[in-house]
Amino acid sequence: MAQPHPNTSASRQVELIIRKLSSLSVLPQTARRLFTLFSQQGVQPQGLADIISSDAALAAKILSIGAQSGIEDGSIDSLCRKLPLSTIRDAALAVKIFEAFDPDYDPDSKRPLPRKQLVIHSLAVAIASRLIAQYLPSFKADPQTAFAAGLLHDIGKLAIDEVMPKSFEKIVQESKSLSASIASVEKKTLGVDHCVIGKRLGEKWNLPDDIITAVWLHHEDMAMPEIAGSNLARIVNTADKLVRSLSMGDSGNYESTDFAEDILTAIGLERQQSSELIVLLDEQLQQKKTSLGLDGPAQSPSFITAVQNTAASVAKLNTDLRNDNIKLHSETAVSKFLSQFVADIKPQSSPIEIASAFAAGFARTYQAGNVCVLLKGENNELETALVTPGNVDYTVVAIPADIDWDSLRNIKTPDAAHPHLPWVYKKLHDKLDPQARLLLLTSGPKLIGLIIFETSRPQLELPSIQQALTLLAALVALAQSNYKQKRLSENFAYLLRELKETSAQLASAKAMLSAAELAAGAAHEFNNPLAVISGRAQLLLQSESDPQRLQMLKQIQERSTEITSMISDLMYFANPPAPAKKHAPLAEIIQSAIANAAAKAGLSQPEVHLSGLESVPTVFVDPGQITTALSNIIENAFESYPGSSGPVDISVFSRPDDDQAEIKIKDTGCGMDSATLAKAPNPFFSARLAGRKRGIGLSHAHRLLGLNNAAVKLTSAPNTGTTATITLPCRPGLGQ
Amino acid sequence: MKELFTTGEAAEICKVSQQTIIRCFDSGKLIGFRIPGSKFRRIPRESLIKFMKDNAIPLDNLETGKKKILIVDDDIEIVELMVDVLIRDGRFDVRTASSGYDAGLMTQQFSPDLIILDYMLPDVNGNIVCQTIRKNSDFESTKIIIVSGVVNPSEIEGLLKAGAEGFIKKPFDISELVNKITSVLSLS
Numbered sequence: 035m036a037q038p039h040p041n042t043s044a045s046r047q048v049e050l051i052i053r054k055l056s057s058l059s060v061l062p063q064t065a066r067r068l069f070t071l072f073s074q075q076g077v078q079p080q081g082l083a084d085i086i087s088s089d090a091a092l093a094a095k096i097l098s099i100g101a102q103s104g105i106e107d108g109s110i111d112s113l114c115r116k117l118p119l120s121t122i123r124d125a126a127l128a129v130k131i132f133e134a135f136d137p138d139y140d141p142d143s144k145r146p147l148p149r150k151q152l153v154i155h156s157l158a159v160a161i162a163s164r165l166i167a168q169y170l171p172s173f174k175a176d177p178q179t180a181f182a183a184g185l186l187h188d189i190g191k192l193a194i195d196e197v198m199p200k201s202f203e204k205i206v207q208e209s210k211s212l213s214a215s216i217a218s219v220e221k222k223t224l225g226v227d228h229c230v231i232g233k234r235l236g237e238k239w240n241l242p243d244d245i246i247t248a249v250w251l252h253h254e255d256m257a258m259p260e261i262a263g264s265n266l267a268r269i270v271n272t273a274d275k276l277v278r279s280l281s282m283g284d285s286g287n288y289e290s291t292d293f294a295e296d297i298l299t300a301i302g303l304e305r306q307q308s309s310e311l312i313v314l315l316d317e318q319l320q321q322k323k324t325s326l327g328l329d330g331p332a333q334s335p336s337f338i339t340a341v342q343n344t345a346a347s348v349a350k351l352n353t354d355l356r357n358d359n360i361k362l363h364s365e366t367a368v369s370k371f372l373s374q375f376v377a378d379i380k381p382q383s384s385p386i387e388i389a390s391a392f393a394a395g396f397a398r399t400y401q402a403g404n405v406c407v408l409l410k411g412e413n414n415e416l417e418t419a420l421v422t423p424g425n426v427d428y429t430v431v432a433i434p435a436d437i438d439w440d441s442l443r444n445i446k447t448p449d450a451a452h453p454h455l456p457w458v459y460k461k462l463h464d465k466l467d468p469q470a471r472l473l474l475l476t477s478g479p480k481l482i483g484l485i486i487f488e489t490s491r492p493q494l495e496l497p498s499i500q501q502a503l504t505l506l507a508a509l510v511a512l513a514q515s516n517y518k519q520k521r522l523s524e525n526f527a528y529l530l531r532e533l534k535e536t537s538a539q540l541a542s543a544k545a546m547l548s549a550a551e552l553a554a555g556a557a558h559e560f561n562n563p564l565a566v567i568s569g570r571a572q573l574l575l576q577s578e579s580d581p582q583r584l585q586m587l588k589q590i591q592e593r594s595t596e597i598t599s600m601i602s603d604l605m606y607f608a609n610p611p612a613p614a615k616k617h618a619p620l621a622e623i624i625q626s627a628i629a630n631a632a633a634k635a636g637l638s639q640p641e642v643h644l645s646g647l648e649s650v651p652t653v654f655v656d657p658g659q660i661t662t663a664l665s666n667i668i669e670n671a672f673e674s675y676p677g678s679s680g681p682v683d684i685s686v687f688s689r690p691d692d693d694q695a696e697i698k699i700k701d702t703g704c705g706m707d708s709a710t711l712a713k714a715p716n717p718f719f720s721a722r723l724a725g726r727k728r729g730i731g732l733s734h735a736h737r738l739l740g741l742n743n744a745a746v747k748l749t750s751a752p753n754t755g756t757t758a759t760i761t762l763p764c765r766p767g768l769g770q
Numbered sequence: 771m772k773e774l775f776t777t778g779e780a781a782e783i784c785k786v787s788q789q790t791i792i793r794c795f796d797s798g799k800l801i802g803f804r805i806p807g808s809k810f811r812r813i814p815r816e817s818l819i820k821f822m823k824d825n826a827i828p829l830d831n832l833e834t835g836k837k838k839i840l841i842v843d844d845d846i847e848i849v850e851l852m853v854d855v856l857i858r859d860g861r862f863d864v865r866t867a868s869s870g871y872d873a874g875l876m877t878q879q880f881s882p883d884l885i886i887l888d889y890m891l892p893d894v895n896g897n898i899v900c901q902t903i904r905k906n907s908d909f910e911s912t913k914i915i916i917v918s919g920v921v922n923p924s925e926i927e928g929l930l931k932a933g934a935e936g937f938i939k940k941p942f943d944i945s946e947l948v949n950k951i952t953s954v955l956s957l958s
Contacts, residue, residue: 561919565941
């Protein structure tokens with residue numbers, strides 16, 4: 035898989051791959067229950083609904099079928115009653131159950147986010163959404179629909195986990211270590227987040243509109259426009275926060291939350307109702323978990339193998355049936371192809387999906403081999419669908435700089451494609467026959483795409499092909515403009531959220547800075563009175579001989595010196611000096627930082643374990659400022675041990691060709707809870723009793739590191755200690 | 771301290787012409803002696819002081835041997851504190867000013883050896899005072915120490931660039947204040 039990268043073509047790649055997902059894996063526990071149920075005589079719809087409504091992947095499929103059959107109902111319960119049982123069973127089997135039975139797959143494994151935990155989270159959000167909808171009739175949300183929306187709100191995460199599990203692991207880890215919103219980490223890493231992926235999947239699967247909206251906007255805190263599903267989105271948003279604050283399951287999102295009751299009162303519940311709701315939520319979740327066997331350990335491997343075999347044979351039967359269908363289709367005439375093609379297209383289909391549906395039909399009708407459709411997108415890229423028997427590969431091909439796209443319009447068709455388009459063949463790794471022919475897709479004077487198809491026929495029915503091409507071009511052009519608008523609205527929602535996040539950050543940074551500036555301004559006024567107090571005390575000291583008075587005068591002098599250094603810290607924080615960066619040996623910086631910290635903490639023999647210092651590089655920073663910053667962090671580490679002096683582990687990681695050096699400063703002292711951790715960089719915040727000690731050290735360190743394009747990440751837990759990870763640039767111009 | 775004066779120096783100090791001094795010397799009103807083997811007149815310090823007192827001439831221009839320091843600060847208590855410290859030390863002759871304008875006037879009249887200049891003055895900033903004094907060649911040998919509460923090394927550097935010889939951070943340690951003054955004035 036291509037390395038995910040936050041640029042346009044990567045994010046489109048991700049979208050294309052997501053669209054290729056026809057269904058998601060379900061949980062082994064769910065599958066086991068389903069098989070038991072289907073092997074019984076006389077399945078009860080209620081029992082079926084129970085199982086389906088506990089699994090996001092299955093529920094999505096059933097809702098999708100409901101929509102296709104014209105049953106406009108967001109509730110899984112009623113769909114299970116209304117739909118023929120056979121339809122439900124086939125749908126359930128079509129979901130890729132057997133993949134979940136991969137023997138290597140362990141739901142309780144050491145992965146940062148076990149699938150089981152995500153399912154418990156989804157279940158809890160579903161139950162909470164239903165309860166909130168019941169408690170707040172003014173929201174006019176159907177409780178059962180709210181349940182479905184809650185259950186499905188994270189299908190985007192399931193999809194990312196399914197398609198790129200490694201990346202998803204990294205995303206979860208990063209969200210955890212930064213206590214950041216998982217959506218913003220996804221957006222940064224993949225260029226797209228689980229909300230939009232969930233929306234796309236919802237559209238693809240024809241889920242009800244209000245559920246799609248809720249899935250899409252469940253991370254939006256701001257007041258939303260009155261569109262279908264905006265109330266549902268608010269309910270799910272609240273339910274999600276509630277469940278995270280109660281630590282039910284694990285959603286991979288480690289953004290900090292308020293207290294559970296406050297979350298509920300914020301949406302309009304009475305405090306009494308809030309407490310009731312939390313109790314009900316806990317009860318109902320326990321019930322569901324027990325009835326679904328999510329409490330128990332994973333089942334034994336031999337059982338898994340047995341079910342896996344059964345599932346595989348059922349799935350094969352299904353595939354054979356589908357293949358028979360395809361044969362039948364291939365015998366239909368051109369007109370049937372076109373009408374079928376038009377019928378296949380849904381209002382939500384993206385241009386490339388329309389094109390690939392066309393390609394598949396084209397291959398059948400004209401008995402072509404592999405067919406590749408290339409559509410011109412923005413940024414000089416071609417969105418590409420390569421249709422081979424039983425498979426579609428989506429990818430993005432960049433148009434080389436020396437190719438004049440518009441001049442391709444002059445190629446005579448159906449010429450052989452390879453001489454005209456060697457760069458396309460190269461990008462597709464020559465998966466197409468060099469003898470394949472080329473067709474142009476034009477809309478008015480514009481060339482909007484290309485079709486390359488393998489054929490063994492000497493004669494082609496050109497008039498009918500031309501007719502099909504015109505239809506395709508019109509549909510693609512229509513879909514492109516439609517799609518652009520949709521993307522626009524999605525991007526708009528992103529922008530709004532980003533704006534909100536940045537403005538919150540800015541506001542807190544600004545508040546901190548302006549408070550510091552205000553204080554620094556006032557501090558300036560303190561200097562004169564302090565100079566007089568301390569100066570007078572010193573003068574008196576010189577002519578005093580009474581020991582008691584000497585002591586008092588000394589106190590006056592020392593205390594005013596202390597105030598002076600506080601004022602200096604403040605002024606320094608409000609207006610730090612510009613760093614004088616140069617290449618400096620990191621080992622020396624670390625050594626003097628340790629010495630400074632030990633001196634400040636009053637330790638003559640600090641217990642410090644150093645490692646990785648043998649091969650440390652030079653770093654490009656202001657050595658004085660970085661020494662101060664590191665020394666402040668190390669001092670905090672010393673002070674995390676009440677009444678003792680360590681141990682503090684300091685390790686340096688860097689390879690010769692690295693741009694950055696990483697320093698880890700680790701203590702196993704008192705540690706911080708998440709609330710303290712979030713406030714730690716604030717100046718004058720200290721977890722110690724007020725007045726005991728100034729808390730500016732860490733914020734000062736943050737400030738200085740930031741000035742030097744360096745960064746610090748803190749992870750901490752009460753009574754297990756704190757680890758500060760600092761990255762320093764090794765060359766000019768890095769990390770800006 | 772200077773113990774012997776020529777008639778020209780005595781004229782300068784008393785703000786009279788050299789002829790007048792010579793006349794008074796020769797008539798015995800101003801006691802002195804001639805250098806043996808030459809006609810040059812020399813006047814000892816004590817007899818010059820007696821002469822000045824007898825004729826009601828102000829002693830201001832007679833060098834006391836003390837270094838002249840001008841303290842400029844708008845905070846009267848800071849000024850008093852510094853005056854107390856410097857008088858107690860005994861090596862300094864001290865005048866004060868409370869604004870940039872006063873500082874300019876006093877510099878003209880008093881021609882101090884050293885100005886202790888607060889940066890934040892009510893009328894102009896200390897660096898402007900500093901630059902103005904530096905532009906006047908009469909005060910080439912006048913040293914300046916700026917006093918301020920700033921902590922930022924680059925700001926301090928900026929103040930020193932305006933032409934000051936030293937910087938003292940407010941609030942200050944009084945012995946550091948004296949040390950700074952003696953080092954800028956190269957006193958032992």
